[in-house]
Amino acid sequence: MSVLEVERLVKKFGGVAAVREVSFSLGEGEILALIGPNGAGKSTCFNMLNGQLRPDSGRIRLLGRDTVGLSPRQVWRRGVGRTFQITATFTSMSVRENVQMALLSHHRRLYALVPLAARQYREEAERILDLVGIADQAERSCGVLAYGDLKKVELAVALANEPRLLLMDEPTAGMAPRERIELMALTADIVRKQGISVLFTEHDMDVVFTHADRIMVLNRGELVAEGAPQAVREDPLVKQIYLGAGHA
Template sequence: MTLLKVDNLGKSFGGVKAVDGISFELKAGELLALIGPNGAGKSTTFNMVNGQLKADQGSIVFDGHELVGQKPREIWRKGVGRTFQIAETFASLTVAENVQMAMLSHDGKLFSMWRRAADHKRDEALALLDQVGMKAQADRPCSELAYGDVKRVELAIAMANAPKLLLMDEPTAGMAPKERNSLMALTKELVVQRGLAVLFTEHSMDVVFAYADRMIVLARGRLIAQGKPLEIRDHPKVQEVYFGSGKTFEKIAEKAAEVNAAVGAATA
């Protein structure tokens, strides 16, 4: 089932077309990677889907709702979660309270001063933390966590509104290779369990090729290719504008395939 449909999307800044008439679709249960060189229009596209930027043209239809012109909070309430390149949590609150704060916001009770976050849907918060492997640290302040664990907490926060679509902005930025694979394997598991759709940007090509079901490639604001990883690997235009030589590109894809096989064996 198509959950997100982007059609003829465009955005200009002055006389520069940052995004120039791109179209793509995303289905439930699918991880779609949005990649491209610096200045390709990735962040602009991502922020239009999230509502941080308003499109100049085109449409973004999510689960039957037009998102263009809607604010990020309105989009979030419709079932769109998001993680950020730099993990955003409340360092002074416990792990569980961070998730409970997101639940309070979703339930429209964030500004009910009589209600403490620690009293709100704790069992549901713990269940989410259990899914991301952080239940045992539920009562620790986020300030005490390693960065990889903070990213897991952020993922639980993003899941607090039971989203159908999850937007992940460079989810593995700043993480070691082992942590990167652990986080993305967890994300893929959640996609399968919950039937989520995930749109993510990422600079680590090993992560992209290991975990993306499909890829869309932007260059200078235009969509130049889309398809499955092997199709993108062999696409001459992608190799030319993004990866340089095909030989280098093939090595990245081969390494990622090994990671994907190992992950598949571990979770089978």
């Protein structure tokens, strides 16, 4: 079963085509990497899938339902979690409160009385924090956390709406090599156990080739290669792109 189906997606900015006729599908429980050099169109593609940008043409279907034209909030409610290159947390709130806010939204309780909000979904939030390995930091403010731990908070928030699809835009950006390995190993373990489909972009090729079931390569807005990790690694055009000659 395909969780996500993308058909001939196009996005232009002025006269520049950032994404050109991109088509792919993502299976249930599959981890799919989207790679390419800077400016290839990866983030633009992600932002269309998430509802932040509307494609000029093409179709996006999530679990068989068209999502083009939906807002990011509406896409989120369809079962899509998202993490970003730069972490997005409420720094004045505790780690647990960040996850509680996501749970309040998921359960459509954002308009609950503020004095009662801190009491709601505490156990559920703590269960998710334990899942990502930071339950011991539940009371700490996000404003004082190390960057690697902030990435785990963001992952916990993304898991709060019980997603069927997780979009991760450069999840290890800004992290030390050891932290990158640990975060992606943790993420892969969680999503495989829960059957969550993942589409992620990443510049660290060790992370990509270790964890992706399948890899797509984007160059100047076009999908130029797709397949199993070993096949993509040996593709002559992919080698050219990463040697700086992919525009030829």
